[in-house]
Amino acid sequence: MGFLSAAILSVAALATAASVPNSKMKRQVSQLRSDYDFVIVGAGTSGLTVADRLSAAFPSKTVLVIEYGNIHFAPGVFDPPTNWMEGIPNPPPSWTFSSLPNPDMNNQTAFVMAGQVVGGSSATNGQFFDRGSRFDYDAWLDVGGLEFAAKSIKWDWNGILPYFKKSVTFTEPSQAVAQQYNYTWDVSAYGGTTPIYSSYATFQWGDQHILGEVWKEMGLNPQAECAGGDKEGICWVPASQHPLTGRRSHAALGHYADVLPRSNYDLLVQHQVVRVVYPNGPKHHGPPLVEVRSLADDHLFNVTVTGEVVISAGAFHTPTILQRSGIGPASFLASAGISLVVDLPGVGSNLQDHGGPPVTWNYTQPYIFDHLPDELANNATYKSEAIAAFDDTPSHGPYTIAMGNSAIYVSLPHMTPTWCTIVQRIRQIALTPGLAASYLPEDIRTSPSMVAGYIAQLLTLAQHFSNPAFPSLETPWATSVAPASAVSFLLHPLSRGTVRLNLASPLDQPILDYRSGSNPVDIDIQLAQVRFLRGVLDTPTMQGYGASEIAPGAAVAADDALLEEYVRSQSFLSFQHPCCTAAMMPRSRGGVVGVDLKVYGAEGLRVADMSVSPLLVGSHTSSTAYAIGEKAADIIIQAWS
Ligand SMILES: Cc1cc2nc3c(=O)[nH]c(=O)nc-3n(C[C@H](O)[C@H](O)[C@H](O)COP(=O)(O)OP(=O)(O)OC[C@H]3O[C@@H](n4cnc5c(N)ncnc54)[C@H](O)[C@@H]3O)c2cc1C
Ligand SMILES: *[C@@H]1O[C@H](CO)[C@@H](O)[C@H](O)[C@H]1NC(C)=O
Ligand SMILES: *[C@@H]1O[C@H](CO)[C@@H](O)[C@H](O)[C@H]1NC(C)=O
Numbered sequence: 001m002g003f004l005s006a007a008i009l010s011v012a013a014l015a016t017a018a019s020v021p022n023s024k025m026k027r028q029v030s031q032l033r034s035d036y037d038f039v040i041v042g043a044g045t046s047g048l049t050v051a052d053r054l055s056a057a058f059p060s061k062t063v064l065v066i067e068y069g070n071i072h073f074a075p076g077v078f079d080p081p082t083n084w085m086e087g088i089p090n091p092p093p094s095w096t097f098s099s100l101p102n103p104d105m106n107n108q109t110a111f112v113m114a115g116q117v118v119g120g121s122s123a124t125n126g127q128f129f130d131r132g133s134r135f136d137y138d139a140w141l142d143v144g145g146l147e148f149a150a151k152s153i154k155w156d157w158n159g160i161l162p163y164f165k166k167s168v169t170f171t172e173p174s175q176a177v178a179q180q181y182n183y184t185w186d187v188s189a190y191g192g193t194t195p196i197y198s199s200y201a202t203f204q205w206g207d208q209h210i211l212g213e214v215w216k217e218m219g220l221n222p223q224a225e226c227a228g229g230d231k232e233g234i235c236w237v238p239a240s241q242h243p244l245t246g247r248r249s250h251a252a253l254g255h256y257a258d259v260l261p262r263s264n265y266d267l268l269v270q271h272q273v274v275r276v277v278y279p280n281g282p283k284h285h286g287p288p289l290v291e292v293r294s295l296a297d298d299h300l301f302n303v304t305v306t307g308e309v310v311i312s313a314g315a316f317h318t319p320t321i322l323q324r325s326g327i328g329p330a331s332f333l334a335s336a337g338i339s340l341v342v343d344l345p346g347v348g349s350n351l352q353d354h355g356g357p358p359v360t361w362n363y364t365q366p367y368i369f370d371h372l373p374d375e376l377a378n379n380a381t382y383k384s385e386a387i388a389a390f391d392d393t394p395s396h397g398p399y400t401i402a403m404g405n406s407a408i409y410v411s412l413p414h415m416t417p418t419w420c421t422i423v424q425r426i427r428q429i430a431l432t433p434g435l436a437a438s439y440l441p442e443d444i445r446t447s448p449s450m451v452a453g454y455i456a457q458l459l460t461l462a463q464h465f466s467n468p469a470f471p472s473l474e475t476p477w478a479t480s481v482a483p484a485s486a487v488s489f490l491l492h493p494l495s496r497g498t499v500r501l502n503l504a505s506p507l508d509q510p511i512l513d514y515r516s517g518s519n520p521v522d523i524d525i526q527l528a529q530v531r532f533l534r535g536v537l538d539t540p541t542m543q544g545y546g547a548s549e550i551a552p553g554a555a556v557a558a559d560d561a562l563l564e565e566y567v568r569s570q571s572f573l574s575f576q577h578p579c580c581t582a583a584m585m586p587r588s589r590g591g592v593v594g595v596d597l598k599v600y601g602a603e604g605l606r607v608a609d610m611s612v613s614p615l616l617v618g619s620h621t622s623s624t625a626y627a628i629g630e631k632a633a634d635i636i637i638q639a640w641s
């Protein structure tokens with residue numbers, strides 16, 4: 001993109017952001033039309049993508065998006081006057097959850113957030129904008145078995161790549177910036193013009209390159225572009241930010257404010273979708289009614305839909321809406337006193353998220369670089385200069401980096417000589433009668449479809465884990481300021497959790513049971529990952545700085561039992577990437593939606609958000625949520641054209 005067109009786009013983006021609230025936004029039921037062709041539940045990352053595409057494709061059909069949160073165009077938690085090193089003192093609206101204790105992780109609870117705002121989690125996230133590897137999406141097809149192989153709609157890498165490309169506008173860094181940091185990229189991974197921006201910061205911390213050198217010393221190879229399907233090795237990762245303003249780019253701008261006015265596109269804020277209702281029960285023909293609650297006065301009303309309903313409320317809330325609608329595990333719904341509409345044991349089951357422990361160290365040799373993150377906290381002049389630089393056009397300086405722009409992604413065969421044993425153990429769990437089932441959540445353990453689906457997932461993952469190009473560890477980094485840490489992301493957890501309505505208060509937040517570590521192979525893989533990451537300390541670069549390990553430490557690492565205890569007690573249980581709670585898998589394998597994203601056994605109802613991912617991808621999840629929204633929209637547009 002030329003400088004001039006970027007400048008015009010950015011002015012447009014800021015102007016529309018400033019001019020909200022606008023006439024398209026509704027706050028009262030009285031402002032709504034009598035009925036809508038399409039209702040999208042949740043103005044989040046996927047939901048707003050779908051709403052934008054449908055309202056553009058069908059000017060004579062009406063689209064209503066119903067959102068719990070409010071409109072809030074704050075650039076984000078990582079922009080001035082705060083940044084990621086300074087905590088999150090004033091976040092835009094988010095829900096925060098504490099999971100049930102995890103018995104296999106020393107009873108720790110997972111701390112998780114979810115955006116509760118127009119834009120959803122894209123408006124509150126860390127802006128790290130990677131994609132999974134090709135194998136992550138190929139696995140979505142593999143778990144579908146022969147049934148999905150026979151469908152014309154495919155969600156493998158080739159089937160989703162066009163939507164990744166369409167979903168963002170990538171801007172190349174300037175030559176000067178690229179040379180300064182050695183950024184590499186390949187534009188052939190991109191090509192879209194949607195105003196959701198992917199770009200590189202014009203600033204990196206003074207010590208950013210150190211871990212890059214360390215990874216090379218550990219034998220990892222740089223990948224020139226990691227969004228093109230192949231990402232095993234050392235990666236540069238762009239951020240979801242505007243190339244010129246440095247501000248967060250999110251769904252509420254790119255799929256709402258920037259595409260208005262559009263007379264057929266309405267957004268109702270501060271309303272909770274309670275459930276969908278089929279007035280004639282399971283035999284009902286046509287789309288359901290949508291029952292909505294006003295947060296202002298608790299008033300309940302129904303919205304009439306003539307086309308279809310798309311639920312895009314995110315991995316924690318999509319299953320709550322389905323469960324309140326009588327669509328879910330029959331035994332759970334019976335215990336909740338909710339009449340059964342469709343028995344789908346996968347609703348709110350199959351919960352997965354990234355987690356893992358850190359390896360931490362200090363430096364004993366002088367460690368002096370220009371511009372380390374603590375300068376923002378310790379030097380008021382530097383900080384005010386940094387804020388002025390961020391407000392400059394084009395913006396520059398430390399506030400242009402969100403969570404960082406680099407990470408390693410390492411496969412099991414490149415990480416540990418024991419990879420074969422790990423893969424064998426997964427296969428053995430899958431193939432030993434009753435064993436896989438015994439690791440599933442208790443309330444679905446006896447469901448033949450859930451067990452079949454879990455076995456298919458285990459066999460699919462075992463196969464991919466053997467592939468040296470399939471990353472199973474991620475470690476992001478932006479700076480190695482002391483005490484430094486390399487965090488071990490378990491990219492493909494085998495443990496499965498649940499999201500269930502809180503029966504004491506079903507309209508409130510659901511109960512999250514992460515069940516982290518319940519499949520013991522997750523612990524085996526984490527042991528290998530931590531041992532691999534400790535290799536950081538042995539590299540010439542780290543030795544040169546006298547890097548001194550703080551945790552887990554050589555004594556702990558040398559002892560399996562102690563290291564296991566370290567993993568169980570020191571892991572972060574969520575890196576904020578929940579998924580898979582309304583999985584796209586065959587119904588006979590515990591799936592909730594098919595490849596067309598239609599909810600099995602329910603008419604006029606689809607799901608489009610991170611819930612439909614059957615297996616967690618080896619990536620932060622926002623780019624996948626956008627791509628799901630894009631492909632969902634295309635499927636719906638074809639169905640109604
Ligand atoms: C703190 C945090 C940091 C993250 N960091 C990164 C990162 O750096 N990089 C990355 O790629 N990903 C990151 N993620 C993950 C990523 O942002 C999400 O996976 C993705 O945005 C989810 O998209 P979604 O469409 O599934 O749901 P969301 O975008 O969360 O949208 C769901 C929407 O539904 C609304 N809603 C829920 N229930 C109801 C209801 N009953 N009625 C009406 N509306 C409802 C919500 O308010 C929300 O707006 C992060 C997430 C969080 C929370
Ligand atoms: C976890 O909590 C349970 C129930 O309170 C208790 O029985 C168990 O010993 C605890 N486990 C650990 C490791 O603390
Ligand atoms: C960039 O790469 C060159 C050539 O490999 C190297 O000399 C230089 O130190 C690198 N700079 C950074 C910041 O990594």
Ligand SMILES: *[C@@H]1O[C@H](CO)[C@@H](O)[C@H](O)[C@H]1NC(C)=O
Nearest residue numbers: 277278279289291300301302
């Ligand atoms: C919505 O419609 C259903 C089915 O007709 C009905 O049972 C329910 O009471 C309605 N809800 C409201 C708030 O009117």
Ligand SMILES: *[C@@H]1O[C@H](CO)[C@@H](O)[C@H](O)[C@H]1NC(C)=O
Nearest residue numbers: 361362363482483484548550
């Ligand atoms: C690490 O180094 C910092 C800065 O020198 C120091 O404050 C801290 O106590 C050290 N921590 C440990 C565990 O050695």
Ligand SMILES: *[C@@H]1O[C@H](CO)[C@@H](O)[C@H](O)[C@H]1NC(C)=O
Nearest residue numbers: 375378379380381382383385
């Ligand atoms: C604080 O930052 C200013 C501006 O970058 C710089 O000139 C000054 O030397 C810094 N002060 C210290 C004590 O580092």
